[in-house]
Amino acid sequence: MDTQVADTLLGSLIDGRYRIRGRVARGGMATVYTATDERLERTVAVKIIHPAQASEARARVAGFVERFTDEAKTIARLTHPNVVAVYDQGTHAGLPYLVMEYVRGRTLREVLAERRRLNPDEALAIFEQMLAAIAAAHRSGVVHRDVKPENVLVAEAPTGGMANLVDSVVKVADFGLARAVEASAEEESGNQLMATVAYVAPELVTKGHADPRTDVYSAGIVLFEMLTGRVPYDGGRPIDIAWQHVDRDVPAPSTLVPGLPPVLDTLVARATRRDPGARPVDAGALLAEVQVARDDLGNANSHTAVLRRVADDTAVAQPTMVVAAVRPAERPSWARLPEGGQRAGRRRAAPEQSTGLWSQFQELRARVMGDPRGRVAVLASVVVLALVAAVGGWYFSVGRYTVAPELVSLSKADAEARAERAGLTLVYGEPRYDEKVPKDSVLLQDPASSSRIVKGGTVTLTLSLGPEQFPLPDVVGKEFELAEADLVNAKLTVVKGAARYDDNLPAGVVVDTNPKVGTEVKPGAKVTVILSKGKAPASVPNLVGKSLTDARNALSQLGLVAVETYKDSDKPKDEVLGQSPADGTGVEKGTQVKLDVSKGPPLVVVPRVVDLPCQQAQQLLQSQGFPVQVQFNPAAVVRFQSPGENSQVPPGTQITIGCF
Template sequence: MALSWQLSSSANVHSIVMNTMVADALLGRTVDDRYRVDARIAVGGMATVYRALDLRLDRTVALKVMHGQWAEDPDFLSRFRAEARAAARLAQSNVVGVYDQGEWDGLVYLVMEYVPGRNLRAVLRDSGPLSPALALSVIDQVLQALDSAHRAGFVHRDIKPENVLVTPDGAIKVTDFGLARALRAPSSRTGDALIGTAAYLSPEQVSGEPTDERSDIYQAGVLLFELLTGRPPFRGDTSWEVAKQHVNGSFPQIVDFDPSCPAEVSDLVADATRRNPHDRIPTIGEFRARAVSLQSGLPAAGPLLTSAEEPTLEATADYPLEGATTAATPAQPTERDSGGPEWRRRISISSLVIALVAATGLLLWLNPLARSTVPNVTGTSESKAVGTLQTAGFAVDASGSEYSEKIPAGKIIRTDPANGANARDGSEVTLIVSLGPERYKVPGVRGETPSQATTDLADTYLSVAGQRKKFHDTIDVGLVIGTDPAKGTQVKRDAPITLLVSKGPAPVSVPNLNGISESAARSQLADVGLSASVTKRESDTIPEGDVIQTIPASGAKVFRGDRIELIVSEGPPPVAVPNVVDLPREEAVSELKAAGFKVEISEGVVTPLDRVFETDPSPGSLAPAGSTITISIF
């Protein structure tokens, strides 16, 4: 009877036995002479979390120990230390506090506030969708945590139910601030892996574009969607299929899952999850204000109550979790209840027989000696690879992804263990799925300082190769005009980008304006962005009103907006009228013409002396050269 129970419940027995048989070397040890490890409470893809006692301050803490490969990555360690120090400065009631960080005995650890209760994933699994009022109450507390972080310069980038903790009294606390950022940059250990959970990635995270506070707004909108519907917005056979839907799919409407949900609440989710970051709710503060306003118009919701259990169901060897039990450990009867030593012996023998039969059945089922060759699934689709590996008797983890220049997006790059390796039947094979070629859009940096532009390019995993100076009519000297390659160009990670920096407006040549009219000269100067001032000057050769010369001279280099001086002719200078009175006619005419005048003669009917008796203008007065002098003859 015991054997049939073992076989029919093999999955459960396997889970219990494996969790209780695999010892955790940290349990019972003291980390860094300060933190006594009492229990393992959660295991994730990148870290294991323990409940520990801070012996120095006598308080219970959560000890997050990163998996071994991170301790060997100097790039990650540097970011981890910096982000931990920054996260420790976050002090807000909805943020899980960070107390300490360090490295000890080859381990990298983070000490955080211990929060009894469960994560939001477990709560939703048990409760199903929440009422709109309760969902808004939960998201309000998440947004308070994010608002505090954004004000301190933090972007979370990994908002999901697993990172939202619910205390026994219903309070909400957000954890892992700074960790997503420390894991975000590619390094010798992460390669080009895409960090994040596919169901909650923002479109810009999937596309490899720069992320900011608006990515948190999108993920908070996805979380609110799941609170209201009980499921994430996108599903697919593979994580890659789910991720692509954030970029290419249409975000589903709440009404399709719950027609009774108020339209304003559905609109709030839609506005937070717009594909283009510029179209989303602009700030966490505005998101929260709308959520609070909507909540006030709904029937009051009680707190999201949960138990005080730790967020794990496993019990570890030699150090079972508090309150954890296993089917293999029946309660022992007392002597008073059993009736005497003979009955105890009978029970002991029966128990031993049952245990031996159960253990034999379990060993037959587990067959720890059975091993198989990992099949080659490189280049196949994720769904086909999962099917092939499962058919071969392996469990599959398809959460890994990397960029690849050779393997198309959605296809398998490699497995761990590698194809051809001999692995235990039922063990886990990790798939690394291709994201396709790693490309990043060159961001727009026009109008920024070179320092700002360099930072923006670095945030997009691009580098600055140098600067090239160019003239520009509107961009101030020293600011960035653009880049080479241009904004929006898709380039490889770390591609060298040249900054085009303004030298100000380009110089222009002063046009040749000599001999043309003043109005025509002004027009030509305006055509090349120059203005004019005018100075009048006499000229014997240039007609009145025409340009004699320019200052600077024609051909000189000047800048747009400069003023050019036009020297404009007033005509020739005036000439003194010679005194020709009492001179004979011919001699007077000759002298006046020699002085540059024209001559007109006025005479009577009889001119016995044929001499000049007066001139008009009179002798000695000034008259324009070329003007007419009238002489009177008698």
């Protein structure tokens, strides 16, 4: 079935002006339609946010539509030949939409799907126009954050068709849409990863921070893909791909496609440095480097032939790949190097100027050297200049320098005191964690100790933060996959421990960790995650203080097995003293419950009271803790006792004496 027939927007009129004619593409956040602007009678592209995206964004941020509108206005003011122009914005049936320039062509993703990879001259031609668009956005304070082939449109070349991409027009889209959705996500979760993971910059993964250098990194990955036909990293899960950008350097394209000029490896490496500070500051700076490299490649290789093919497309020669020369005059105005024509003009005019200056110098030399006083003046001038040069040379090469003192391993206060004695100024770089150097001690210095430094110069110190430690993240109550991701992001090693039953948390959810949540840990520390097995089939009852018989009956009713261990105790015999597992522990049926059972108090010896007066015997027995029962005549003499003398009985046993 034709899916466009089922699209209810086809044929509808938006805002009384834009008649929807056909659907061009459907992406993750929006659908793009062609439409006729019935007011200006032109074809435009209408991008409408998906209902699910819009409702989700509204649920997170009440002002999503207003924010979307503000971003659309910002991008509408961004005018550049390589930026897809935004004409209008609004809402239709509660869904935000943008009205944009309609570009006849394909996305770079579609081109790469067909061609797999591009020749260097085509790749650089597209790359220059991409960077020109992104640089215009950077100058206006806009960061794209989602540079990828899907957002690069390759229009038909002015000469017609797309056989030679060098002459094609490239336009970058989705500035406003990416930023509007990103702002909604930021207010909800702080650091939301908006870029596609195959092109995401390391700082977006680790800090959620984006600036123009983030777009430079993503553009560098796009250049890598155009040259090699693949992205540098792949993996089973998006988070695995994202962290490869943090942990690994992008490989050189020539390692995958032999024969690529080294300068292309350099451009990719410059754009994709993991440290943002090592990249060009924005797309404009990278564009200047690309243009210079492309001119140099073209001039150096203008005599080399490119790959030729016979009629059946079988390659007959494969020399080193080259880039076609692009003369400054052939560049469009938005892509020329600054003052290219003036520089060339000055280079052409130099020979004519040098001829006139040389003639004037020869005439002055003949006039001076023909006069004796002139020769003396020249000699004196030479001597003075030699002395000045010698003194100046000594000062600039030796005299103005001193030796940088050794500051590494000193405390901050000691380093400042030593630098002050040497007449040097200290500045501090970003501190770093170190396992061996104590906190607030000098970890690095620049220049290094014993290096030459200008007197009164500046030494940059990097202080130690000491061993890196941080509280263990709270992952209790999270499913294992989410808990594992949080702990891996914190650079911790995750180990699964033995699962246990829990009446409050469902199966598969973290119930505890070892070490406990909040404990200070170091990067790389091992964290044992204990998962819930869900509600237990049985719960161990409280048996302490019960008789052994009652305890056995209670366990038997629950399907549990009692295992007794007898211990000395003052408690009555067969009373339960302790249990394992503790009461309330969830267990399976058939589990053994260990019981500590009292043996009863230790036995005592009954003294002999026979032949003693009855009252005296009664007092003796009671003094040793025996209750006494007197039979017959309490005033007589004891004639028998039960239990008998020297019997061992439990403390408190009643003694019966017979008196007569």
